[in-house]
Amino acid sequence: MYEGKIVEYIDQGRFICTLCIEERGSHLHLLTASNREVNLSPKRAIVVSETGVDVSKPREDLIARLREIEDVRGSLKQKIDVAEIWELVRDDEETYGHKYLAELVFGDEAGDNHASAVLRAIFDDRLFFKMKNGQFTPNSEERVDQIRRQKEEEEIKSERLRKGSAWLSEVFQGRKAEAPSFKEEIVDLLVQLALDGNDAPDFKYGKELLTAAGITDIKQSMFLLVKLGIWREDENLDLLKSEIETVFPENELQEAGKLAAWQPDADGREDLRRLPCFTIDGPGTRDYDDALSLVIEGDELLVGIHISDVAAVISPGSLLDGAAASRASSHYLPRMQIPMIPPELSQDLLSLKKDCDRLSISLLIRFDRTGDLLDYRFTPGIIRVRQQLIYGDVNETLANENDPLMKELHRLCLRLRQKRIDQDALNLSLPELEFAFSGEALVSLSLEEQDTPSRMIVAELMILYNSLAAGFCHENDIPILFRNQAQPGERFSFDESGYVYYVFRQRRKLSPLHISTVPGKHSGLGVDLYTQATSPIRRYLDLVIQRQLQHFLLGKDLFYQDEDLEELRISLEPILKRVGIIKRNRIRYWTLKFLSLHKGEVFEALVLDEMKSKYRVILPDFMLLSDMKRQNGVILSTGQRIQVKMKKADPWDDVLALEYVDEL
Numbered sequence: 001m002y003e004g005k006i007v008e009y010i011d012q013g014r015f016i017c018t019l020c021i022e023e024r025g026s027h028l029h030l031l032t033a034s035n036r037e038v039n040l041s042p043k044r045a046i047v048v049s050e051t052g053v054d055v056s057k058p059r060e061d062l063i064a065r066l067r068e069i070e071d072v073r074g075s076l077k078q079k080i081d082v083a084e085i086w087e088l089v090r091d092d093e094e095t096y097g098h099k100y101l102a103e104l105v106f107g108d109e110a111g112d113n114h115a116s117a118v119l120r121a122i123f124d125d126r127l128f129f130k131m132k133n134g135q136f137t138p139n140s141e142e143r144v145d146q147i148r149r150q151k152e153e154e155e156i157k158s159e160r161l162r163k164g165s166a167w168l169s170e171v172f173q174g175r176k177a178e179a180p181s182f183k184e185e186i187v188d189l190l191v192q193l194a195l196d197g198n199d200a201p202d203f204k205y206g207k208e209l210l211t212a213a214g215i216t217d218i219k220q221s222m223f224l225l226v227k228l229g230i231w232r233e234d235e236n237l238d239l240l241k242s243e244i245e246t247v248f249p250e251n252e253l254q255e256a257g258k259l260a261a262w263q264p265d266a267d268g269r270e271d272l273r274r275l276p277c278f279t280i281d282g283p284g285t286r287d288y289d290d291a292l293s294l295v296i297e298g299d300e301l302l303v304g305i306h307i308s309d310v311a312a313v314i315s316p317g318s319l320l321d322g323a324a325a326s327r328a329s330s331h332y333l334p335r336m337q338i339p340m341i342p343p344e345l346s347q348d349l350l351s352l353k354k355d356c357d358r359l360s361i362s363l364l365i366r367f368d369r370t371g372d373l374l375d376y377r378f379t380p381g382i383i384r385v386r387q388q389l390i391y392g393d394v395n396e397t398l399a400n401e402n403d404p405l406m407k408e409l410h411r412l413c414l415r416l417r418q419k420r421i422d423q424d425a426l427n428l429s430l431p432e433l434e435f436a437f438s439g440e441a442l443v444s445l446s447l448e449e450q451d452t453p454s455r456m457i458v459a460e461l462m463i464l465y466n467s468l469a470a471g472f473c474h475e476n477d478i479p480i481l482f483r484n485q486a487q488p489g490e491r492f493s494f495d496e497s498g499y500v501y502y503v504f505r506q507r508r509k510l511s512p513l514h515i516s517t518v519p520g521k522h523s524g525l526g527v528d529l530y531t532q533a534t535s536p537i538r539r540y541l542d543l544v545i546q547r548q549l550q551h552f553l554l555g556k557d558l559f560y561q562d563e564d565l566e567e568l569r570i571s572l573e574p575i576l577k578r579v580g581i582i583k584r585n586r587i588r589y590w591t592l593k594f595l596s597l598h599k600g601e602v603f604e605a606l607v608l609d610e611m612k613s614k615y616r617v618i619l620p621d622f623m624l625l626s627d628m629k630r631q632n633g634v635i636l637s638t639g640q641r642i643q644v645k646m647k648k649a650d651p652w653d654d655v656l657a658l659e660y661v662d663e664l
Contacts, residue, residue, distance in 0.1 A: 002028050002042065004052035006069060008116060009044045015120055017070045019062055021055045031059075033066040046134055047098070047119060049112040069113065076117035077124075080105060085118075086128035090138040097135055098122070127151070157205070160185075165212030171227050172215055187230055193221040194231075195241050222652065232440065234593065234651075236333070238582045244327060244575075248342050255319045256342035260349050262313065264359050268554055270381045272362055275304050276405075278387035279352055280394055280458050286347040287330070287339065289537040291360075291385050292461060294409050300374065301367040301412060305465045306383050308350050309359035310536035311547040314341065316559050325568075328575040330538040333583060334435040334590045339538075346537050354388045361533075361550055363465050371415030376468055380553045394454035410453055413460040420463070425526025426488070426510075427451070428503045430623055435590050445594045445622070462534045463525055469549060470529035474519050478552050479562045480545050481569060483530045484520030486511040497639030500620045501606050515541075515569050517562045544568060591622050592656055595649035602661055605644045607636045617644065617658065628658040636660070 002020040007030060009016055018030035018038070027039040053065055085101055098119040102110040105118060122129045122136055127147050129136040139147070163180045170177035180186070189209065192200035197218060200206060210218060225231040239246065248256070275293040279285075293304035314321050324340045331338040339346045352358050362381040366374040397403045398410055421427070431447035449455075473480045488509045494502050510524060522530035533545040544560065551558050560568075605628075609616035614627045615636055628644060636642065641664040648657040 002045075002048065004055050006047070006049035006051075006053070006066075006112065007040070007045050008047035008119075009040060010046060010123075015046075015116075015123070017066060017073070017116075019053055019055065019066055021062070031062060031066070033063060033070055035059075035063055047112075047116050051112060072113045073116045073120065076113055077120045080118060080121040082121050082125040082128050085122070086138050086144075090128075090141070092138070095135045095137045101136065161205075161209060161212055165209055168209065168213040168215065168224060171224060172213060172220070174227070187225070187228065190221040190225050191230075191240075193218045194225060195237060219652075234335075234440070234589070236336070236582070236586060236589075238585050239333075242578050242582060244331070244338070244579070244582075245323075246336075246338050248323065252319060252323050253342055253344070256344040259313055259320070260344045262349065264312075264357055264382060266357075266382045268380065269359065270362075270379045272304065272306070272360070272379075272381040273357065273384040275383065276387075277304065277306060277352075277383050277385045278389055279385055280389045280391060280454055283390050283392075286343070286351065287537045288352040288385070288388070289350070289535050290458070290462065291352045291383065292409070292457075293383075294405050296405070296408065299369050301369070301408065303365045303367060303409070303412070303461070304362055305365070305461050305534075306352070306360040306362045306381065307465070307534055307546065308352050308537060309361050309380065309546070309550060310341070310350050310543050311361075311550045312359045313345065313350060314543065316547065320345075324540050324543065325572070326575075328540050328572050329579055331579060331583065333586045335437050340540060341537060350537050352383070352385050354385050357382055357384055361546055361553070363468060365464070365468075367412060371412050371419070378469070378472060378549060378553055380550060389454075391452060391454040394457070395452050398453045410457055413457045416460045416464060417456065420526035423526035424487075424523060426491075426506065426524050428507055428510075428524075430500065430503055433587055433591065433623060435594075442590060442593055442597075445591065447621070447623070463527070463530075465534050466532055467522075467525070467527040467530050469533050469545070470519065470527075470531040473531070473545075473548065473552075474529055476552060478548050478558060479517060479560055479565055480531050480548050481515050481517060481541060481565050482519045483522060483532060484514045484516055484518075485522045485524050486520075487523045495639065497606065497641075500618060500623075501608070501639050504606075504608055504618055504625075515573065517565050541568070541572060588624070588654070589651045591624050592649045592651040592654070595622070595646055595656065596651065598646055599648065600645065602643050602645050604664060605642050605658070607638050607640045607642065610636065610638055617642070619644075624656075626656045626658055628660065631660050634660050 002023055005020050007018050007020050007028060009018070016032060018032050020028050021031050022029040024039065026041065028042055028045070030038050030040055032038065053062065055062065085104060088104055089096060099110070099115045101122070102115040102118040106114045123131060127139070128144060129138055160180070160182055164182070164186050167177050167180055168186070186209070189202055189206045192202055193206045193210075196203075206221070207218060210216070210221065222231070222235070222237075226233050226235070275295065277291045277293045279288045279291045281288060289308045289310075291306040293306065295302040314324065320341060327338065327340045330340040341350065352360075360381045360383045362379050362383065363376060364379065365376040368374060394406065397406055401407060429450040431449050434446050434448045435442060436444040436446070470480070470482055472478075488506070488511055490509045492502055492506050492509070514520070519529050521528055531545050532539065532542050533549060534542060536543040536546045544565070547559050603619055603621055605617040605619055607615050608618050608625070614629050617626055617628050618624070619626065643661040643664055644658040645661050647659050648655060
């Protein structure tokens with residue numbers, strides 16, 4: 001049936017013309033024009049000639065005949081216009097065999113070679129017909145247009161792949177090259193790869209582009225963006241991924257400009273400008289949202305805690321309110337600050353600046369000399385700050401005992417802290433890293449103590465304000481968001497391993513913080529009720545709580561009900577969590593950057609955990625956690641102080657390799 005027939009089949013997208021020299025059971029034994037013999041299932045045969053060839057002839061003659069047939073069919077194929085065939089049959093909505101189509105083209109003289117030529121032409125064209133089981137169905141006009149567009153797009157893509165990869169190859173090797181006209185598309189693709197890696201929407205094409213440029217690691221997309229000047233060497237990828245706005249658009253700046261001209265109205269407010277108000281902050285602070293005052297009246301202390309009344313300026317649902325909510329808080333990162341509210345307001349009208357009248361939500365508390373709270377009241381006020389003090393200066397003043405009032409305030413705050421500790425509060429503060437830069441370069445890294453007298457004064461009075469605000473709102477049925485924390489899973493005590501070791505261990509045992517409209521204890525702070533309302537310039541939820549408090553004090557209808565607050569919590573918690581991750585990662589990045597400049601140096605470490613193949617250690621000079629591989633013959637115990645050598649630090653890949661050196 002098949003012997004002596006010309007059999008064509010498709011292999012890897014190409015037509016193979018063969019002669020069947022023998023049938024072997026369920027397979028055809030074929031001879032190709034290149035003098036190869038292959039076995040083929042009859043099911044794979046696309047074309048089988050009607051006429052045959054005498055297979056008894058010499059092999060050379062058979063091969064010559066095959067080549068002649070191949071040439072004839074190839075020549076006939078060049079004469080075929082597939083579009084004309086399609087025009088003849090496109091409206092019939094039928095399926096056609098290649099022999100019938102060959103007769104349409106060549107008439108009655110059409111034979112095996114003509115039929116094969118038509119088949120090849122339509123197969124290679126792939127525009128006008130759809131092929132299935134050797135039969136052809138004409139595509140609709142719409143489908144033809146669609147395929148045309150796809151082909152054009154593929155051709156453009158192929159050309160861009162060629163030009164784009166050539167350009168990236170030159171850039172990668174540090175050579176100057178003219179950017180293609182579609183540079184921005186390539187940059188967008190590189191940004192995708194750098195931020196999303198394998199999850200990038202156009203990962204396949206991006207990977208193909210880099211591979212064609214001779215770049216096998218997609219992480220090099222970051223390097224390319226730096227080379228192109230699109231990104232800085234230390235670009236904050238977490239911040240880019242978060243899509244948090246780092247600048248204020250023009251309409252928000254215009255709105256801030258209008259509000260900045262607003263003059264405080266003292267109507268309905270208590271005039272507290274007689275009080276000797278002062279702020280205590282860092283030297284770089286410009287957005288002062290809290291001030292303090294102390295007046296001694298006989299055996300009593302009148303303490304004032306004054307919070308900038310941001311709610312008086314930023315209205316709920318306004319443009320700037322929406323902008324603040326989308327950011328959730330101000331972001332204080334090494335070498336970068338992103339305010340929640342435009343600086344025109346946050347550093348001016350809303351800031352408790354020296355010698356300026358400012359609206360406040362003030363808490364006035366009366367204590368006796370032993371530190372017992374006698375009474376308190378919240379009041380909408382107007383204040384004027386007389387001094388703007390810096391933490392370091394206050395510490396020095398207290399050390400030299402130069403200011404009796406500050407000394408009295410410090411003594412009071414020590415008592416307040418002790419009362420909280422007596423109620424099982426945990427003091428888990430650690431020094432914070434401070435980074436110094438010169439231009440783009442990281443110059444130095446230092447630890448800033450957080451448990452200094454001046455910082456303790458501010459911390460204790462802010463805790464007091466927030467806890468009393470929570471109690472006040474609860475007693476007066478004012479819906480707010482409370483901050484609740486259950487008892488820790490386990491409590492540790494100091495041992496010879498030191499304070500840092502204790503804090504790292506204890507922090508891991510803390511119960512999670514829950515923000516809720518339902519009141520509850522805050523075990524970590526040792527208070528019965530707690531909220532946050534002391535940083536309305538910097539934290540959106542503080543602004544929300546302040547609005548509730550302010551509306552109540554001014555006799556206005558409350559703006560939020562429990563369901564409104566719950567909606568806000570649900571929308572803001574993911575943003576706040578993301579902000580926390582961005583800050584932690586950025587501090588870690590710059591710490592690793594600093595360590596990368598100190599390869600081979602030896603540092604102190606504390607063993608925090610012992611695991612099967614490694615130890616987890618703390619580098620107390622940097623408050624940094626890292627894993628360290630076990631070494632043969634070295635057995636360490638938790639809490640042990642050791643020396644480690646810094647072998648490698650890579651901030652881009654978050655890699656820190658340490659090696660044990662000796663005990664301490």
